[in-house]
Amino acid sequence: MGQGTPGGLNRQGFPGDRKQDGSDKKEKKFEPAAPPARVGRKQRKQKGPEAAARLPTVTPHTKCKLRLLKLERVKDYLLMEEEFVANQERLKPQEEKAEEDRSKVDDLRGSPMSVGNLEELIDENHAIVSSSVGPEYYVGILSFVDKDQLEPGCAILMHNKVIYSLGQYFGFEARIFWFGHLGFRIISGSGSGYFRYGLLTFYGQNELVQVLSVVGLLQDEVDPMVSVMKVEKAPLESYADIGGLDAQIQEIKEAVELPLTHPELYEDIGIKPPKGVILYGEPGTGKTLLAKAVANSTSATFLRVVGSELIQKYLGDGPKLVRELFRVADDLSPSIVFIDEIDAVGTKRYDAHSGGEREIQRTMLELLNQLDGFDSRGDVKVILATNRIESLDPALLRPGRIDRKIEFPLPDIKTRRRIFQIHTSRMTLADDVNLEEFVMTKDEFSGADIKAICTEAGLLALRERRMKVTHADFKKAKEKVMFKKKEGVPEGLYM
Incomplete structure (x- = not known):
């Protein structure tokens, strides 16, 4: 009789197939593969009641957002316009009443x-x-x-x-x-x-x-004579148009221009900047030209006046004009006041025998008070110019009113050469022109004389229908200018 094999083993002694009990998982059945995805044209959506009731898909697209913002901005503008129109309609009766009241006030005031x-x-x-x-x-x-x-x-x-x-x-x-x-x-x-x-x-x-x-x-009353003294348009002359005068340019920059542009430098060093300068010298040496260059180089308000304009007909008008001039300069500060020909009002004081002389002295006293009075001038600088400094009153020239006296001598050889180069730079000169002959001459030339020589030489060339200026034109021009200069100036006037 054969004996049975133990459980779990087959006849060869290896673990054999044994029926699983109910707790074991069943074997997986065969499943067919999924059909391949459809490639080609997209199947059309079928229309029907479900498609009609379905809402369209809305995505936050950029163009839609920008369009929404644009429409909101247009809506704001329309609302603003609507409010403006409503306010205008509401204020229209008030404007009519204000205009009526204004006409009544004008009738009460009368004219003139x-x-x-x-x-x-x-x-x-x-x-x-x-x-x-x-x-x-x-x-x-x-x-x-x-x-x-x-x-x-x-x-x-x-x-x-x-x-x-x-x-x-x-x-x-x-x-x-x-x-x-x-x-x-x-x-x-x-x-x-x-x-x-x-x-x-x-x-x-x-x-x-x-x-x-x-x-x-009357608000902000300004004398019309003072309003025309203000230089609205800066002059075209600059420091480059001045031949020589390097020392004079340096001194006026330190006394007038630098305190207005960099006042902290004077505070750091512990000194007060000068209140004003006076330019003196013979006629034609460049005093007014240097003042124009200062007006061109600085952004400060520039007020220019001639000394004879301060002499008025009626009693008290001259001092009033001086006060008004410095008041306007103070209101428009930083500013520069340039008074040319100051010897018209600043001469030495003597016993006056007429009302006109006393009025001139009162005008000068007001000028002295404005230069160094009880009130501080602030950022107001004063430039005076004269040909006869020896005739001015000592009180006008004392330190505290005029801190620097800048002399303008006749040009030397180096300065003459520079002035000739400036005035002939735009002229059409012939090849025979030798400017060194005029530079080295012993005649006393001022800057204005050199300019007159160049201008006269150009006029002589135009008279002969020539487009180039020759050396002979310069010689004739020099003789003509020097003859008029020696004939017109009394001897010993400028000492």
């Missing part, structure tokens, strides 16, 4: 209006005023005048209305008192009747009376 000065404020509705000619008046201030800006000394506008009044009842003296007290000016008289002013009634002869009242205020 007189210009006067406010001497004293009595109260909110009354003041004492004066005009350029005539006495002072006690007048009323109309309600539409801005009283916060009224201060003694300011320029005001007064209306110029003429009415009929009566004042014979009080007699001539009383009439003058009452009408002067009420701000009236009597012009003429004719007829009879009565006149009422407030609660007062006057009976008697008709008088033509001018009523004065403050109706306005």
